[in-house]
Amino acid sequence: MSSDQHLQEIRESVKAICDSYGEDYWRKLDQTQGYPTEFVKEITDSGFLGCLIPEAYGGAGLGLIEACTILEEISRSGGHPGAAHAQMYVMGSVLKHGSEEQKQKYLPAIANGQLRLQSFGVTEPSTGTDTTSLKTTATRAGDTYKINGQKVWISRVQHSDLMVLLARTKSIEERSSKTDGLSCFIVDLRGAEERGLTIRPIDAMINHHACELFFDDFEVPAGNLLGEEHKGFRVVMDGMNAERILIGAECIGDARYFTDKATNYANSRIVFDRPIGQNQGISFPIATAYAQTEAAALMVEKAARLFDAGEACGPEANMAKMLAADASWKAGDTCLQTHGGFVISREYHIERKLRETRLYQIAPISTNLILSYLSEHVLGMPRSF
Secondary structure, three states: OOOHHHHHHHHHHHHHHHHOOOHHHHHHHHHHOOOOHHHHHHHHHOOOOOOOOOHHHOOOOOOHHHHHHHHHHHHHOOOOHHHOHHHHHHHHHHHHHOOHHHHHHHHHHHHOOOOOEEEEEOOOOOOOOOHHHOOOEEEEEOOEEEEEEEEEEEEOHHHOOEEEEEEEOOOOOOOOOOOOOEEEEEEEOOOHHHOOEEEEEOOOOOOOOEEEEEEEEEEEEHHHEEOOOOEHHHHHHHHHHHHHHHHHHHHHHHHHHHHHHHHHHHHHOEEOOEEHHHOHHHHHHHHHHHHHHHHHHHHHHHHHHHHHOOOOOHHHHHHHHHHHHHHHHHHHHHHHHHHOHHHHOHHHOHHHHHHHHHHHHOOOOOHHHHHHHHHHHHOOOOOOO
């Protein structure tokens, strides 16, 4: 189990890197839809982006609790960890289900920055979060699989060398259960547009480099199958649990960013000859947001420690994401209200962070889906859909 001192040392090291960039760096990238190449390189070279990769493969050999600390601090410093977080949560799938050959082939190069694993290809236009109904197919043809279909909201494809892709290897009619017949693949994106992959960037409200993908007889070597054929849903779920916990940590970072900003402004802004923080209408909402953030942070920590211990953590991962996303949105709204009208100016950075944190009310899974999961699988109530 990681000590508080160890985590604090990680936090301080990440903060030092983030301080060398500053919020203007992230604002410019947001305005230009740019990718933080320099930041990603530095956080890779420092060993933080490969923190989950075992030392035997050139990584730091740390756990999800350390990964959460890294992403939280990037968020709290005003940065946008979306440019780096996928490599952490996708790593859970590769580590648990990858063959030794796959690990030897990819992990050292990912750890030293030669390769980027920054994309997770699951969501489709017609199925959304109904993952078990996805339509993209992977048909075995000798030593390869031919991929045909469409994905949407797949981030960082144009800034990644590798992607983990989920596709159907059995038709819906052939499957023995809703989760049967799905398979995962490690897809090499280098030169992919010359091999049958069409990439269309999506103009979105946040700088997540999201794209729509079209596969037309796109070939993937059979050796790139991740885990067992037809059992890819379990592979993806391991990655999704890590994703929800890590996103929860980012939201905690966002919430603390907003609370820091609101508190500092409430103490320094003088109206009617006194700081506005002296007014309970200002101070109480900030205090409430702080309390909600600290409570959500405990759930994120619990989920991360369960994950690191190899224990079941589905309920905790989902609750961590939901509670942290609610806390960050509440803190962001409170921060905006505290600052008043000037805050909508981009120079304050808060409107950018508010847009970024708003995403997590609906992604990577919506609040309603989490509540449905808890109702049915934890509380034992009838399935609602």
